[in-house]
Amino acid sequence: MVAPAYVGTPTAATADPPTAGPIVRVRDVRKRFRRADGTDTNAVDDVSFDVARGEFLVLLGPSGCGKTTLLRMIAGLETPDAGSVEIDGVPVFDHARRLLVPPEKRRISMIFQSYALWPHMTVNQNVAYPLENRAEKLSRAEIASRVQASLDLVHIGDLGRQYPGQMSGGQQQRVALARALVAGTDLVLFDEPLSNVDAKVREQLRAELVSMQRELGFAAVYVTHDQHEAMGLAHRIAVMGEGRFVQLGSPRDIYHEANSRYVANFVGTSNELPGTVVAIDASGQATVETDIGPIHGSVGSPQIAVGDRVIALFRPERVRAVPRTGPPANGTASSAGFGGTVNAALFFGPHTEYHVQCGAHLLRVWSNTRTELPEGASVDITVDEADVRILRP
Amino acid sequence: MVTIAPPEPEAATPAPAREVRRRITPFAAIATVVATAFALLATYPILRVALGLFVVDGSPTLGPIRDVFAVPDLGTLVLNTLIAVVVSGVLALIVGSGLAWLNERTDARLAGITDSMPLIPFLLPPIAGAVGWVLLLSSNAGLLNAFIRWVVGGVGIELADGPFNIFSWPGLIFVYTLYQVPYVFMLVTGGLRSADASLDEQSRISGASRWTTLRRITFPAIRPSIGGAILLMGWQGFSLYSVPVIIGSGAGIDVLSVRIVDLLSFTYPPETATAVGLSFIVLVFVGVMWYFQSRLLRSGRHATMGGKGQRFTRQELGRWKWPARLVILGYGFLAVVLPAVGLLLVSFNGYWTPKIKWAGLSLDSLRESVFESTQTLTAVQNSLWIGVTGATIGMIAAALIALLVVRSRNRAVRVLDGAIKLPSVFSHLVIAVGFILAFGGPPFYLGGTTVILLLAYISIYLPQGSVAADSAASQVGSDLAEASQINGAGGGKTFRRVYLPLMVPGLVAGWAFLFARMVGDLTATAVLAGTSNMVVGFRILQIYENGSYAELASLSVVLTAITALVVGLSLVYSRWQGRWQGNSRRPRRAR
Numbered sequence: 001m002v003a004p005a006y007v008g009t010p011t012a013a014t015a016d017p018p019t020a021g022p023i024v025r026v027r028d029v030r031k032r033f034r035r036a037d038g039t040d041t042n043a044v045d046d047v048s049f050d051v052a053r054g055e056f057l058v059l060l061g062p063s064g065c066g067k068t069t070l071l072r073m074i075a076g077l078e079t080p081d082a083g084s085v086e087i088d089g090v091p092v093f094d095h096a097r098r099l100l101v102p103p104e105k106r107r108i109s110m111i112f113q114s115y116a117l118w119p120h121m122t123v124n125q126n127v128a129y130p131l132e133n134r135a136e137k138l139s140r141a142e143i144a145s146r147v148q149a150s151l152d153l154v155h156i157g158d159l160g161r162q163y164p165g166q167m168s169g170g171q172q173q174r175v176a177l178a179r180a181l182v183a184g185t186d187l188v189l190f191d192e193p194l195s196n197v198d199a200k201v202r203e204q205l206r207a208e209l210v211s212m213q214r215e216l217g218f219a220a221v222y223v224t225h226d227q228h229e230a231m232g233l234a235h236r237i238a239v240m241g242e243g244r245f246v247q248l249g250s251p252r253d254i255y256h257e258a259n260s261r262y263v264a265n266f267v268g269t270s271n272e273l274p275g276t277v278v279a280i281d282a283s284g285q286a287t288v289e290t291d292i293g294p295i296h297g298s299v300g301s302p303q304i305a306v307g308d309r310v311i312a313l314f315r316p317e318r319v320r321a322v323p324r325t326g327p328p329a330n331g332t333a334s335s336a337g338f339g340g341t342v343n344a345a346l347f348f349g350p351h352t353e354y355h356v357q358c359g360a361h362l363l364r365v366w367s368n369t370r371t372e373l374p375e376g377a378s379v380d381i382t383v384d385e386a387d388v389r390i391l392r393p
Numbered sequence: 394m395v396t397i398a399p400p401e402p403e404a405a406t407p408a409p410a411r412e413v414r415r416r417i418t419p420f421a422a423i424a425t426v427v428a429t430a431f432a433l434l435a436t437y438p439i440l441r442v443a444l445g446l447f448v449v450d451g452s453p454t455l456g457p458i459r460d461v462f463a464v465p466d467l468g469t470l471v472l473n474t475l476i477a478v479v480v481s482g483v484l485a486l487i488v489g490s491g492l493a494w495l496n497e498r499t500d501a502r503l504a505g506i507t508d509s510m511p512l513i514p515f516l517l518p519p520i521a522g523a524v525g526w527v528l529l530l531s532s533n534a535g536l537l538n539a540f541i542r543w544v545v546g547g548v549g550i551e552l553a554d555g556p557f558n559i560f561s562w563p564g565l566i567f568v569y570t571l572y573q574v575p576y577v578f579m580l581v582t583g584g585l586r587s588a589d590a591s592l593d594e595q596s597r598i599s600g601a602s603r604w605t606t607l608r609r610i611t612f613p614a615i616r617p618s619i620g621g622a623i624l625l626m627g628w629q630g631f632s633l634y635s636v637p638v639i640i641g642s643g644a645g646i647d648v649l650s651v652r653i654v655d656l657l658s659f660t661y662p663p664e665t666a667t668a669v670g671l672s673f674i675v676l677v678f679v680g681v682m683w684y685f686q687s688r689l690l691r692s693g694r695h696a697t698m699g700g701k702g703q704r705f706t707r708q709e710l711g712r713w714k715w716p717a718r719l720v721i722l723g724y725g726f727l728a729v730v731l732p733a734v735g736l737l738l739v740s741f742n743g744y745w746t747p748k749i750k751w752a753g754l755s756l757d758s759l760r761e762s763v764f765e766s767t768q769t770l771t772a773v774q775n776s777l778w779i780g781v782t783g784a785t786i787g788m789i790a791a792a793l794i795a796l797l798v799v800r801s802r803n804r805a806v807r808v809l810d811g812a813i814k815l816p817s818v819f820s821h822l823v824i825a826v827g828f829i830l831a832f833g834g835p836p837f838y839l840g841g842t843t844v845i846l847l848l849a850y851i852s853i854y855l856p857q858g859s860v861a862a863d864s865a866a867s868q869v870g871s872d873l874a875e876a877s878q879i880n881g882a883g884g885g886k887t888f889r890r891v892y893l894p895l896m897v898p899g900l901v902a903g904w905a906f907l908f909a910r911m912v913g914d915l916t917a918t919a920v921l922a923g924t925s926n927m928v929v930g931f932r933i934l935q936i937y938e939n940g941s942y943a944e945l946a947s948l949s950v951v952l953t954a955i956t957a958l959v960v961g962l963s964l965v966y967s968r969w970q971g972r973w974q975g976n977s978r979r980p981r982r983a984r
Contacts, residue, residue: 183881
């Protein structure tokens with residue numbers, strides 16, 4: 001049952017780190033868990049990706065999608081069942097070569113969801129700990145000054161002598177951040193670090209985290225289930241589902257050019273109209289016949305052909321609603337138009353959400369104009385072709 | 394430098410690849426060996442008892458069972474034991490639950506009681522308490538009796554003796570009860586703390602009186618805790634030897650535990666087979682209680698436990714607040730203060746008399762009977778040696794095993810853990826008998842040595858140490874260790890810098906309890922000790938048989954002083970070590 005397996009040190013740990021190339025390279029990584037009922041489930045299923053130097057990558061997905069498992073495999077806290085992981089050009093896991101570098105040899109930092117501050121050590125001792133373990137021996141004074149600099153960076157320079165148990169959640173979060181940054185590692189892993197603090201503190205910490213990351217230039221892999229957090233932090237977002245990357249791209253791409261209903265709905269609110277494809281042109285623009293009229297949009301899912309059942313999907317803030325003056329609107333060549341009735345108007349501050357009944361469908365429209373459409377009003381709604389994604393149901 | 398094992402053939406074996414990958418660390422190897430050794434130490438003697446029922450001198454027989462039924466007063470023996478355990482158990486349940494409720498849910502709460510109550514059996518070992526109460530309430534010479542006679546004499550009522558007599562059924566049950574109460578208190582307090590207080594508040598809002606709420610909601614909701622208390626009392630009660638040997642013998646009330654010891658240690662030649670048979674009766678009683686308790690747990694109709702720290706208002710008792718507090722304090726007075734005073738007075742007086750010469754009190758008698766008696770001094774030295782060694786070995790083993798269990802999901806590890814905890818479901822008496830059978834004769838020949846005492850104590854009290862170590866280890870969240878690894882510390886350093894400092898307060902407390910238990914043990918001692926391996930417990934029995942009461946009191950005072958000192962110091966140390974927990978806001982620990 002128990003056999004010595006992966007032991008080793010990074011091959012190039014002593015060599016100068018390559019300046020080019022990704023900081024993390026993950027190839028075909030898989031992790032299987034056995035459920036209580038005895039069946040196997042793939043927590044992470046053949047995932048491959050790179051993280052560039054200085055990049056902020058967010059792993060986004062609902063709970064149970066494998067994002068934390070993936071992060072812990074990069075950290076070395078979980079062992080993959082297959083594949084390989086490289087950090088800074090150094091292989092740290094390779095199933096084929098039976099290589100496994102333990103977490104303490106990987107030269108990374110990590111912030112845990114629980115912060116994992118050692119309660120029996122003061123803030124200073126907590127933050128000094130990573131420095132004490134690095135290969136190069138630092139003098140006492142050097143450690144103290146770097147600890148202080150790190151604490152100053154996160155604005156808790158005067159709390160060094162306190163124990164974590166005596167601090168608020170936001171302050172604990174800052175200590176965890178200081179501890180992760182103090183050693184100056186090129187890669188910092190974040191496991192939902194902001195989920196335990198209240199909304200105001202969360203917003204503030206997020207803003208500070210962004211400016212710190214951009215300034216210090218470390219690469220970050222950040223796990224969260226909060227799409228707002230993901231959008232606000234990431235250079236790139238990987239939306240995960242059932243152990244796989246469903247889509248990997250910039251926040252804008254993910255939001256506007258989702259490749260599936262799953263992604264579109266996870267990162268924002270959307271209107272969905274089911275229909276049948278009646279025409280596709282060479283540039284990937286499709287016309288879909290729905291039961292309230294035709295709609296045009298760009299094809300998002302692969303392999304969609306004429307005659308397929310699809311969903312036309314568009315964002316509420318890309319829809320315009322105007323009071324109807326003449327007969328019900330019809331679509332034009334570049335935009336769809338439907339007539340409808342305002343069922344409800346909900347004022348949220350930045351925008352007003354109208355629930356517009358169009359035939360059997362209830363469409364959501366976000367408008368930020370000062371003029372208000374009264375409930376019960378007849379409206380024409382239009383949506384541009386560029387704002388519609390045609391996706392598999 | 395990179396690869397150690399040859400590459401795994403890339404065959405089509407997808408799922409089981411995971412199992413190959415667990416690294417076996419030196420730590421895991423050592424811990425597994427230790428766990429196996431202690432599991433064997435725990436299970437083997439128990440097996441020998443079971444075997445001893447049917448096999449005598451290597452040949453199968455039903456002799457022991459026949460012998461048991463041939464015991465002339467078997468019925469009386471069983472009946473007496475049942476009466477003592479059941480009556481005192483019911484009383485202790487009422488008193489202990491009541492105290493726990495007063496202290497946990499009403500404004501009669503006294504700061505410090507919650508922490509000190511479970512310590513009572515450790516501060517004043519039952520044997521010392523029993524001796525103390527004999528000195529207080531003996532019909533003629535009892536100090537308290539004399540005091541009461543003097544008080545009522547002042548109002549014109551002259552009594553020749555009494556009014557109380559400790560050597561009687563009420564006396565026996567009274568002292569039994571005193572020592573069962575802390576267990577009930579401890580478990581019911583735990584239950585009340587984790588049960589949601591809003592259940593009670595809802596009941597009051599629904600129109601139920603305070604009493605109806607108690608009867609229909611509060612206590613039924615914590616049935617598992619109460620069941621646990623009953624079970625614990627059963628284990629303790631059926632094999633309790635100290636109280637019945639002192640008080641029961643004087644009152645002419647024979648119970649099973651005393652008879653078993655008599656057959657083994659004070660009969661020549663020892664009637665081991667009959668003793669084994671009688672131990673089996675004890676085993677059956679405990680088994681029956683265990684069965685009912687597990688039924689109770691499985692029924693599942695008890696409260697869902699909410700998270701800790703809900704906000705609730707303590708019930709105000711109004712004018713009953715101070716009477717309630719007096720009841721709480723009164724228990725401590727009866728269980729600790731009075732018997733301790735009795736012991737001190739007799740010890741300092743030099744002999745037992747109801748007429749204390751206050752001017753003549755001195756430490757002379759204490760010095761003579763303890764420090765100038767070779768036998769007693771040897772006993773104290775042996776006990777200290779065994780206590781320190783046993784508690785240290787026990788706690789180190791418990792800590793290793795606890796960490797092994799926390800870090801491993803291996804089924805074999807769970808089995809070992811279960812085996813080590815097995816002695817906790819058997820009565821101490823049965824285990825002690827098992828040690829005689831297992832190690833007393835060939836090939837070990839450990840009978841009459843301090844080593845057999847040491848082994849038996851470790852086996853008997855390791856489960857308690859294990860519980861302390863388990864809770865210490867489980868308090869250290871796995872993320873704390875992972876964070877240490879991420880920050881560059883290897884396994885050894887993580888153990889030294891993270892696990893150990895966080896576990897030390899719990900381990901020290903566990904050590905002190907083990908020490909107090911081992912030094913104050915009488916049950917296993919009575920079976921296993923003798924003149925060649927003299928320990929305090931055995932010396933107390935000897936003095937009780939043919940020594941003076943002043944000697945008895947003096948040795949009890951020394952025993953109490955030793956255990957109280959060690960337990961007290963460990964508490965101070967744990968508090969000091971845990972100073973970083975000072976604020977009520979504990980760091981969050983997920984998973």
